[in-house]
Amino acid sequence: MLTMLEDVKELGCGQVKFLSISGYLDASTISQFEQRMTRIVSENPRKMIVSFRGLEYINSAGIGLFLSTDRLLGQAGGKMVLVDMPAKICRILDVLGFSKILTITSDVQAAAERLTAVST
Amino acid sequence: MNAAPTPPLPPSITLCVPARTDSLHLIRYVVLHGAIQFGFPEEDAAKIEMATDEACSNVIVHGYGVARSDRNHPPLYIYIYFEPDRILIRIVDKAKPFSPLSHGDVQIHEYLKQGKLGGLGIFIMKALVDEITHQYSEGEGNKLELVKFLPGRRPRKS
Numbered sequence: 250m251l252t253m254l255e256d257v258k259e260l261g262c263g264q265v266k267f268l269s270i271s272g273y274l275d276a277s278t279i280s281q282f283e284q285r286m287t288r289i290v291s292e293n294p295r296k297m298i299v300s301f302r303g304l305e306y307i308n309s310a311g312i313g314l315f316l317s318t319d320r321l322l323g324q325a326g327g328k329m330v331l332v333d334m335p336a337k338i339c340r341i342l343d344v345l346g347f348s349k350i351l352t353i354t355s356d357v358q359a360a361a362e363r364l365t366a367v368s369t
Numbered sequence: 370m371n372a373a374p375t376p377p378l379p380p381s382i383t384l385c386v387p388a389r390t391d392s393l394h395l396i397r398y399v400v401l402h403g404a405i406q407f408g409f410p411e412e413d414a415a416k417i418e419m420a421t422d423e424a425c426s427n428v429i430v431h432g433y434g435v436a437r438s439d440r441n442h443p444p445l446y447i448y449i450y451f452e453p454d455r456i457l458i459r460i461v462d463k464a465k466p467f468s469p470l471s472h473g474d475v476q477i478h479e480y481l482k483q484g485k486l487g488g489l490g491i492f493i494m495k496a497l498v499d500e501i502t503h504q505y506s507e508g509e510g511n512k513l514e515l516v517k518f519l520p521g522r523r524p525r526k527s
Binding site for chain 1: 397412477484489
């Protein structure tokens with residue numbers, strides 16, 4: 250089961266695409282998530298925050314999708330920040346070295362600060 | 370009020386599930402909680418959970434090539450052995466021969482440059498457990514074994 254809630258928020262850094270995911274991101278839910286992310290990327294958001302609050306599990310394909318989205322947004326001059334990451338997922342990303350590639354902050358406020366420098 | 374005592378673990382657990390992606394949640398649940406109850410710290414249990422999920426996903430998606438709601442779902446066997454110094458997960462399937470060990474290591478910087486979406490599963494599996502072995506025979510199919518030693522119990526390489 251995967252639940253995704255999408256919103257546009259006005260934060261201190263300007264308008265931000267906000268996506269909240271909960272449940273689990275595995276081989277049974279990845280295509281649903283990939284379709285959603287493909288559409289979001291096609292809208293070319295300059296600033297994006299993804300909340301992992303309530304995400305119990307992420308598999309390799311989910312991680313690969315975030316790496317790819319991070320790269321695509323970056324190439325277009327945008328930025329994605331991941332927030333509210335459960336300790337279990339954070340530790341796995343640390344061990345695999347992906348937390349050095351993806352931008353991860355503790356909460357939305359810290360993410361907004363990281364997005365301040367990104368032009369809209 | 371005191372919590373009810375946790376019953377002792379059996380020496381092994383066998384799961385036989387339909388080879389469908391919606392079986393993965395149950396597999397992860399049993400592996401994660403079995404590993405924690407066996408004595409692994411949560412961090413290591415999560416590694417075993419993920420390596421098992423990746424291995425089983427490979428079998429279901431690439432080996433059998435079945436979708437989540439496919440009605441013709443062959444069985445997938447997962448044997449979990451709690452040995453004195455390690456947990457051993459054996460995954461047995463009758464899909465086409467496939468060894469994750471035959472795939473070369475992923476170079477992450479190259480992978481990122483290529484902008485691929487998939488292809489990280491085997492890299493992750495190798496990174497998260499201590500040993501992986503694979504055997505294939507006509508009669509028994511694929512037999513993949515994942516081993517993770519309890520903290521401080523991993524034998525030193527000679």
